[in-house]
Amino acid sequence: MSAQTFPKDVDTVVIGAGPGGYVAAIRAAQSGQEVALVERDAYGGTCLNVGCIPSKALIAATDVAYHANNAERMGIHGDVAVDFGGMIDWKDGVVKRLTGGIEKLCNANGVTLVDGVAEFASERAVRIRKDGRERGSIAFDSAVIATGSRPIRLPGVEFDGEHVLSSTDVLKLGERPGRLLVVGAGYIGMELSTVLAKAGVDVTVIEMLDRALPEYERDVARIVRRRAEEFGVEFRFGEGATDWTPIDGGTRLTTETEAGERSEYEADAVVVAVGREPVTDTIDPGNAGIDTDERGFIRTDERTRTSTDGIFAVGDVAGEPMLAHKASNEGEIAADVITGNGEPHTPAAIPAAVFTDPEICTIGMTQADAKAAEKDPAVGRMPMRASGRALTIGETEGFVRIVADGTTGTILGAQIVGPEASELGAEISVAIEMGATAADVARTVHTHPTLGEAVMEAAANARNEAIHTLNE
Incomplete structure (x- = not known):
């Protein structure tokens, strides 16, 4: 349904059609609710469009090429060429198929799809904007916020889509770069570095801490780092990126240690992968009296309820762990609480x-x-x-x-x-x-x-x- 014909009054409005939002919308609709699902960009959210699915598709593709070119120990000899553009096209096909499937599932379950940006007008209504213009409002009994997250911008090394890239930008590259600098050795930086190195890119990782994957135990992280080095990834620990300048044919990145020692690195571009932040600036949570913490995450309880009665938050916007399957589980919990469909189950552990x-x-x-x-x-x-x-x-x-x-x-x-x-x-x-x-x-x-x-x-x-x- 287009933005011009969306309903003016629903049982539940869901803001964001990622793995938390679309699951919440479908589950609520299956329980007999009239549901509107508002999405400003692409159905499937970060996970399906610029995160989990496209990155894993590229990882699988580069794995095939890498193993084919490194199977001499098995008695297999060959030289497989990587068509980077073709690889991206294949990845896009996977994404298109899955996002199209979400629209079909929503339609089949009676969920009304609304194209636009939703922002709270009050505790019981949202305004819908499209292309900067207000298209009307939707009154609701319950609301689920599932607006997700976005890459954190690093002061002095802000994204420009050409010299400084986000993880989203990397997944949209049309051709294989020769050399990239990756700022951040957390899970996003390490995944990107691995797939890029296997695709034949010269990768150097800049990390301000003293090791890769600092959120994991040392013996686990050590194995992954050692393997990355076998793929040709170089690491520079104890250095933080401070600023960059464009140079002929690329980018020069400046780093600094805690002791004030500065270094410079040159590459085709810099990829900044230092984490993600919640997207709440588009929804105007203050108009609905919704509490957020010092990092901007929406405060929720074990039943995904926010500080405002009848409004729920799920997925990345509700805090760590920022995982798609955690978002989907919370989407089901929110819908079950809203509809009274049994006692919602809180998992004992989330992988x-x-x-x-x-x-x-x-x-x-x-x-x-x-x-x-x-x-x-x-x-x-x-x-x-x-x-x-x-x-x-x-x-x-x-x-x-x-x-x-x-x-x-x-x-x-x-x-x-x-x-x-x-x-x-x-x-x-x-x-x-x-x-x-x-x-x-x-x-x-x-x-x-x-x-x-x-x-x-x-x-x-x-x-x-x-x-x-x-x-x-």
Whole structure:
């Protein structure tokens, strides 16, 4: 439905059609509500258009090329050329198919799609703007804010789309650059650096802290950094980007250490990947009395309720962890609270994955977390080099580590770094959700040969019963 014909009064209005918003809209509509879903840009939000899906599509494509060109140990010799433009076109096709699917799902479930920007006029109405003009307003009983996040702008190194690029800009490059500087060695910076290096780009990562992936445990991050260096990625730690200047054919970036030492680097462009910030400036939350914290995130409770009765917030705009699957889960919670459709379920743990090479997946508690919670953790570990399946696919870097309660055996968390870690984490998520023990997982028969056997062996190792790795 166009912006000119949207309804003037609905049960629920959802602002933002990303993985939190469209899920909330569909779930509410399935419960019999009249729902309007307002989107200013593209259905699917950051995840489907300029985040999870396009980046993983490019990662998969570059993996194919890299492994084809580096399979001599398997007796395979060849020289595969990378058509960067063709790769981008393929990625765009994947995105188009998925975003089109969201529109069809919304229409099939009776959700009214509204093209425009929604901003609160009061606690029970939003104004709709399109191309700078007000198109009218929608009154509502309930509202769900799902406006997501955007790349943080770094003072002195602001995005211009040519010399200084955001993660969004990188995913839209029409041709392969020769050399790029990536500012930030968090999960976004490391994913981008990996895919770019595999595509043949000369990559240098600038990080103000002393290591890559500082939000992850050191032994996990160390494996990913070492692998990135094998792909040709160079690292400069302890340096913060301060400013840049255009040069003939590229960009010159200036960095500075805490001691005041300055360095200069030249490249085709600079990619700034230092995190994301919530998008709340477009909705005028003050008009609805909605509280935000010092970083701009909307304050919510465990049922996604904001400080204003009847208004909910889900996904990135509601704070960490900023993950698409967390947003979708919260979208369902919000819709269920609004419609009274049973008791909303809060997950016991939310997995997080990094699609580097090798991948990372973490769920629940680390050993340090368990000790801080005054538990006596029992830790089991299975190295991928001891996995028959990992050996047969030539991917033996990494491990599966399971953290269990030493008294009850209940699984508290896991850290996985290795091939298909994002997939392996699902079993641990189910185990934590069910309150399963290490014995439950260890005694479950797993298919052989599979990577999943490493999860079974790590669980057995936590009980000192592992067969295919040494018990410590």
